[in-house]
Amino acid sequence: MTVAGMDGIDLSATEFWGLPLPDRAAAFALLRAQPQPPFFAEPETPFAEPGPGYYALVRYADVVEASKHPEVFSSAKGATSIPDLPVEFNEYFGSMINMDNPRHTRLRRIVSRAFSPRLIAKFQDDVQRAAAEMVDDLLATGPCDFVANIAAKLPLKIICDMMGIPDDQYQMVLANTNIILSGADPEFLSEDLDQAVLQVLGAGQALADLLTGLAATRAEAPAEDLVSALVTANIDGEQLTTAELASFFILLVVAGNETTRNATSGGLLALIENPEQFRRLKSDPAMIKSAVEEIVRWTSPVIPSTRTHSIRQVRSHSSTT
Numbered sequence: 478m479t480v481a482g483m484d485g486i487d488l489s490a491t492e493f494w495g496l497p498l499p500d501r502a503a504a505f506a507l508l509r510a511q512p513q514p515p516f517f518a519e520p521e522t523p524f525a526e527p528g529p530g531y532y533a534l535v536r537y538a539d540v541v542e543a544s545k546h547p548e549v550f551s552s553a554k555g556a557t558s559i560p561d562l563p564v565e566f567n568e569y570f571g572s573m574i575n576m577d578n579p580r581h582t583r584l585r586r587i588v589s590r591a592f593s594p595r596l597i598a599k600f601q602d603d604v605q606r607a608a609a610e611m612v613d614d615l616l617a618t619g620p621c622d623f624v625a626n627i628a629a630k631l632p633l634k635i636i637c638d639m640m641g642i643p644d645d646q647y648q649m650v651l652a653n654t655n656i657i658l659s660g661a662d663p664e665f666l667s668e669d670l671d672q673a674v675l676q677v678l679g680a681g682q683a684l685a686d687l688l689t690g691l692a693a694t695r696a697e698a699p700a701e702d703l704v705s706a707l708v709t710a711n712i713d714g715e716q717l718t719t720a721e722l723a724s725f726f727i728l729l730v731v732a733g734n735e736t737t738r739n740a741t742s743g744g745l746l747a748l749i750e751n752p753e754q755f756r757r758l759k760s761d762p763a764m765i766k767s768a769v770e771e772i773v774r775w776t777s778p779v780i781p782s783t784r785t786h787s788i789r790q791v792r793s794h795s796s797t798t
């Protein structure tokens with residue numbers, strides 16, 4: 478099935494993702510109604526020649542099925558971008574999200590030890606305190622840019638605190654995560670290809686250097702944070718190498734910042750656009766739990782994931798709106 482056969486729907490076109498939600502929902506309804514997963518040409522990117530194209534798995538059952546069979550649908554060539562990750566990116570971005578078993582299981586086993594119930598309980602208290610302080614500040618300062626002052630600031634503070642990153646490094650972390658996740662956005666990346674690659678690698682290097690410094694300090698004097706726990710995590714003699722630690726750290730700060738920022742911003746926008754829902758939530762604050770689930774579903778901060786089919790070497794790109 479070609480794009481032309483579906484009224485020009487092209488999931489690889491940046492413009493498609495800028496369409497209003499009802500238009501995108503209608504396009505996905507059409508894609509889901511196709512007898513076979515639709516096939517698309519790969520988008521142009523600054524980092525790689527376009528590959529052979531990909532099938533988009535747009536039905537829930539197909540996405541579940543592909544996720545259950547990593548031996549066929551591999552994450553190893555990059556789980557979050559359609560083109561293969563350039564090999565020079567591996568040093569900083571070759572983390573568990575871009576791995577299959579047994580490497581994935583090994584890393585999960587080691588890092589999950591770091592997330593002890595005691596540390597999680599402490600983080601929970603820290604999150605509540607940070608959120609309350611931000612709301613207090615907001616009441617004192619009045620109207621502001623919600624994205625910069627709340628949606629970006631809260632996750633950044635939480636993740637940096639969890640890791641044990643000092644607050645004078647928050648802005649550096651934010652700036653570098655923005656570069657890494659900018660795609661080809663000229664607001665963050667040069668339009669010159671070589672320059673853009675250097676910028677992304679430089680951002681990875683800056684975060685890796687931050688981790689290496691922190692890890693050395695914490696190995697000497699552990700504190701109650703994730704870097705200390707990761708440096709000392711040791712399962713049956715297994716430990717993370719410095720490179721694994723750095724790329725896991727980069728994954729956590731990058732994945733944690735962008736997703737939650739977009740969910741929070743999109744969630745507020747959805748409540749403003751649906752005042753009846755906003756009124757219901759305010760009148761019954763106990764609804765916040767299901768509201769959070771619904772906000773994550775509605776805003777879908779991570780829409781596509783990519784898997785590479787191990788037999789046919791064709792990318793499959795699932796979209797779950």
Ligand code: HEM
Nearest residue numbers: 556557573574728729732733736737740773778779782783
């Ligand atoms: C609304 C918030 C979030 C959403 C929607 C989200 C979504 C996702 C999705 C869809 C994946 C799987 C990608 C794939 O299978 O290819 C993933 C993986 C991951 N996310 Fe998130 N995420 C969120 C928040 C966070 C936060 C706050 C952190 C860390 C502080 C985080 C860390 C990770 C990590 C480490 C993985 C890789 C797990 C693995 O490979 O086993 N995410 N996330």
